[in-house]
Amino acid sequence: METLKTDFVLDAKGLACPMPIVKTKKAMNDLEAGQVVEVQATDKGSKADIKAWAESTGHQYLGTIEEGEVLKHYLRKSSNDEAKTETKHPVVATNEELEKKLQGNESIVVLDVREEAEYAFNHIPNAICIPLGQLEDRFTELDQEAEIFVVCRTGSRSDFAAQKLAQNGFKKVTNVIPGMSGWTGSTTTINN
Amino acid sequence: MAVNKMTSKEVTQKVFNKEKLFVFDVRNESDFQDWKIEGDNFQYMNIPYFELLDGVEEILDKIPTKMEVLVVCAKEGSSIMVAEMLSYAGLDVAYLEGGMKAWSEHLEPVKVGDLKDGGELYQFVRIGKGCLSYMVLSNGEAALIDSTRMTDVYLDFAAEKNVKITHVFDTHLHADHISGGRTIAEKTGATYWLPPKDATEVTFEYQALEGGNDVKIGDTSINIHSLYSPGHTIGSTSFVVDEKFLLSGDILFIDSIGRPDLAGLAEDWVGDLRETLYNRYRELSDELVVLPAHFMIIDELNEDGSVSEKLGILFAKNHGLNIEDESEFRKMVTENLPPQPNAYQEIRETNMGKINPDQEQQREMEIGPNRCAVR
Numbered sequence: 001m002e003t004l005k006t007d008f009v010l011d012a013k014g015l016a017c018p019m020p021i022v023k024t025k026k027a028m029n030d031l032e033a034g035q036v037v038e039v040q041a042t043d044k045g046s047k048a049d050i051k052a053w054a055e056s057t058g059h060q061y062l063g064t065i066e067e068g069e070v071l072k073h074y075l076r077k078s079s080n081d082e083a084k085t086e087t088k089h090p091v092v093a094t095n096e097e098l099e100k101k102l103q104g105n106e107s108i109v110v111l112d113v114r115e116e117a118e119y120a121f122n123h124i125p126n127a128i129c130i131p132l133g134q135l136e137d138r139f140t141e142l143d144q145e146a147e148i149f150v151v152c153r154t155g156s157r158s159d160f161a162a163q164k165l166a167q168n169g170f171k172k173v174t175n176v177i178p179g180m181s182g183w184t185g186s187t188t189t190i191n192n
Numbered sequence: 193m194a195v196n197k198m199t200s201k202e203v204t205q206k207v208f209n210k211e212k213l214f215v216f217d218v219r220n221e222s223d224f225q226d227w228k229i230e231g232d233n234f235q236y237m238n239i240p241y242f243e244l245l246d247g248v249e250e251i252l253d254k255i256p257t258k259m260e261v262l263v264v265c266a267k268e269g270s271s272i273m274v275a276e277m278l279s280y281a282g283l284d285v286a287y288l289e290g291g292m293k294a295w296s297e298h299l300e301p302v303k304v305g306d307l308k309d310g311g312e313l314y315q316f317v318r319i320g321k322g323c324l325s326y327m328v329l330s331n332g333e334a335a336l337i338d339s340t341r342m343t344d345v346y347l348d349f350a351a352e353k354n355v356k357i358t359h360v361f362d363t364h365l366h367a368d369h370i371s372g373g374r375t376i377a378e379k380t381g382a383t384y385w386l387p388p389k390d391a392t393e394v395t396f397e398y399q400a401l402e403g404g405n406d407v408k409i410g411d412t413s414i415n416i417h418s419l420y421s422p423g424h425t426i427g428s429t430s431f432v433v434d435e436k437f438l439l440s441g442d443i444l445f446i447d448s449i450g451r452p453d454l455a456g457l458a459e460d461w462v463g464d465l466r467e468t469l470y471n472r473y474r475e476l477s478d479e480l481v482v483l484p485a486h487f488m489i490i491d492e493l494n495e496d497g498s499v500s501e502k503l504g505i506l507f508a509k510n511h512g513l514n515i516e517d518e519s520e521f522r523k524m525v526t527e528n529l530p531p532q533p534n535a536y537q538e539i540r541e542t543n544m545g546k547i548n549p550d551q552e553q554q555r556e557m558e559i560g561p562n563r564c565a566v567r
Contacts, residue, residue, distance in 0.1 A: 018270040021242045044556060045266050052220040053242040 033079030063121035331410030363441030387427030423465025424450030448567035449512030478504025
């Protein structure tokens with residue numbers, strides 16, 4: 001099993017309820033908005049509880065991978081800036097427009113700039129995963145002439161990414177709005 | 193204020209006595225919706241413990257001060273945390289020892305009757321899950337019917353009563369709980385009886401239980417007469433004990449009847465179910481006291497906490513026994529069935545000996561209500 005890159009790994013193995021969540025809450029406080037934590041727990045009940053806790057606090061529950069006795073929960077700290085709808089990159093497409101292009105087998109690149117763990121649990125088939133934070137170091141992996149559709153969860157990170165790409169010589173860059181939060185087309189997940 | 197501990201046994205007495213209790217359940221909402229502690233005069237509040245990590249100040253006014261308060265969670269850890277916070281804020285509250293896990297496993301023995309030769313019949317009420325098992329005691333010997341996996345409870349009870357368990361029966365291959373029958377038979381050297389039609393896939397030795405088998409308990413004439421009564425499963429068998437008690441397994445309950453879909457397709461067995469309930473059972477005496485393997489709702493409990501009713505009264509009152517029209521009956525037991533019990537396939541495989549989950553896995557498999565009935 002490949003390990004997903006996260007900003008912090010919390011070991012809550014062997015701890016009984018309520019400790020896995022008490023510790024997760026504490027760890028979340030020290031993280032920056034948008035960062036991802038992996039919580040390792042052995043308490044079976046932690047899965048439903050962490051999901052419900054995340055929903056009630058506004059953090060993003062990405063998913064859980066079960067490895068033998070250990071449950072690995074992935075959470076992303078909530079970030080206020082993602083709520084804003086205003087984007088700056090001029091070329092945008094809706095989810096539906098992207099879905100049509102994919103169905104039409106057009107030769108396009110889907111670039112997913114969310115964190116690895118977000119991508120792992122739910123992404124568009126064949127999308128390339130380069131988290132926003134790594135984009136500048138990895139421009140060479142992309143073709144400057146390609147038609148690139150950038151997606152994230154809400155259209156905010158992908159807006160930054162699209163701007164950066166455009167500034168660095170990428171010619172046909174489109175920001176997809178809203179992105180995965182409203183995606184109804186087909187997806188791939190690590191849990192299949 | 194003190195944080196008190198309440199045991200499942202104490203809560204059971206409150207259910208039996210219809211006492212008041214404020215149940216503050218701190219599990220997540222879906223677990224609470226699925227299954228909770230039921231009592232006629234219990235009041236409920238559900239706020240998950242993880243909503244209370246920053247304090248309980250905001251909910252203090254929602255907790256009654258003139259009523260006993262019991263904080264409940266899955267295993268007890270979170271309820272202790274919340275109870276301590278409430279206590280620190282000046283409230284007098286208790287937590288449930290062992291949480292819902294212990295509640296699901298608690299067995300309360302209730303005597304349901306005397307037998308002709310001085311023997312006794314006990315019903316073990318698994319109050320949290322609605323399972324009923326039985327011990328027939330007579331002259332130093334005992335038989336056990338539909339035992340749960342909490343085998344120590346029966347073994348301790350038999351030791352206390354100074355009887356040796358000589359026969360263990362399962363009325364059918366259970367789909368809602370893991371049977372302790374095989375373990376008890378191994379530990380005591382008792383004979384383990386199973387209906388052969390339910391046991392075609394089992395991986396262990398058993399004694400074939402068929403209609404017409406008579407088994408004597410003790411050296412006197414306590415008679416356990418078996419009666420083939422298919423419908424919930426193809427092998428389902430009832431027992432008439434001492435010509436007075438009808439142990440109906442999962443075929444007939446107090447307020448409902450068995451569902452025919454847990455071991456196959458409802459359509460296949462609906463005919464058997466009707467034949468059993470509308471013909472075979474009609475030939476029995478109305479005076480027989482029906483002792484089922486489950487109850488579904490707390491209203492089915494008698495004053496003393498036991499679950500039983502005369503067959504004649506069930507013929508008059510149980511809706512499932514009063515559907516004249518066969519197609520209407522067929523419709524009732526094949527459509528709108530309740531959700532199937534948690535992990536029922538795995539439970540069946542465990543009872544066949546095909547898989548051997550550990551204690552903790554067995555607990556997880558059995559979580560939630562039994563859901564063996566249709567009404």
